[in-house]
Amino acid sequence: VWVNGGDRIPTGHEETYRALARGLREGDDGAHPITYHPCGWRSSAQFFHTEDWLDLNMIETWTEWAKVYPAVMADTLLTPHKPVILGEGAYENGPEYPQxxxxxxxxxxxxxxxxxxxxxxxxxxxxxxxxGPGWADTFDTPGAVQMGVFRRIATSRPWWRMVPDQGVFASGVSSERTLNAALRTTDSTCIMVYLASQCHVLLHLDKILAREVRATWVDPRTGEEQDAGRYTTGNNVPGRVFPRGEKAWFSTPGHWEDAVLILDAVPDSR
Structure with a gap:
């Protein structure tokens, strides 16, 4: 990926960055995608979203880490649709952040x-x-290691078919630093929920198009899984003309700091 901009606001220099993008396109014949790295609390979409050379949007939130979700969501909803990357959030162990x-x-x-x-x-x-000295040791810091865990959990289900769906929450979505969030597959056979803290949430189980769902807790620190039970959804019940949407409460397990809850449709054996 070519990263244009270099952590800069392009205002007043837009033509310079457009020329750089044209040069990159000519130089590699379009073999690699191009994005733009703005500085501060900004996104490339604010400056270049509709331009053909910008293949994906890049966001920098810096110290405003509690605003990651709304910032990414805002770009996800833009048209024409382009991939969105949080290119620079807050760095692990960074002492310079006001928060x-x-x-x-x-x-x-x-x-x-x-x-x-x-x-x-x-x-x-x-x-x-x-x-600085010892920089190579940072590949093994907790945050770095847990990014590997994040990838394994996130890709354990068909992530390419998942869309944001905050309508999964009947109660307990919270906000900002403790915001809880959910994804749902487009065929409604799987839901993935992230709980950002120790909390209790009430979820709409009928968001899953099956009679039953299997719930699994996953620890974002380690990838450890815990069975969270099976539940009826209220969907596809014989003799019921109007489905009765079922809900269930879930609480972050034990001493976990945060948690991932996965709801999978149970295949109907009838």
Whole structure:
């Protein structure tokens, strides 16, 4: 991916960045996608969204990590549709952020919020980007390791068929730093929910188009799974003309800081 811009606001220099994009297109014959890296609390969509050379939108939230979900969602909903990447969030262990040091929990929240809003993200580590002594050791910091866990969980279901759906929540969606979010497959056979803290949520089980759902907890820190039970949805019940949408309460397990809950349709054996 070619990253135009270099962490800059393009205002007043738009033609320079357009010329750079044309040069990149001519140089590699369009073999690699191009995006633009703005600075601060901004997205490339604010400046170049409708231009043909911009293949995907890049967002920088910097210290505003609690706004990742609405920022990514705003670009996901734009037309023409383009992929969205959180290109620069808050870096793990970074001491320079006004809102305080960035913990592994905050790193996970950024990743899951970006994913749940229909985008993806890049991981950053303070010592890594500064290239100071011991920077190579940062490949094994908790936040870095947990990005591997994030990938395994996120790709354990058909992510390419998932769309954001906050309508899954009947209660407990929360907001900002503790925002909970959900994805649903377009055929409504799977729902993935991210709970950003210790909390209780009431979910619409009838969002799954099956008679029963199987619920599974997954720890975003380790990938450990726990059975969360089977539930009826109220859908496809013989003799019932109007489905009665079932709901169920779920609570973040034990001492987990955050959690992923996956609801899978149980195949009808009739």
């Amino acid at each position: 305080g040091p960035i913990t592994p929990l905050i790193v996970r929240r950024q990743a899951w919020w970006a994913f749940m809003a229909g985008g993806f993200m890049t991981y950053g580590q303070d010592r890594m980007w500064r290239m």
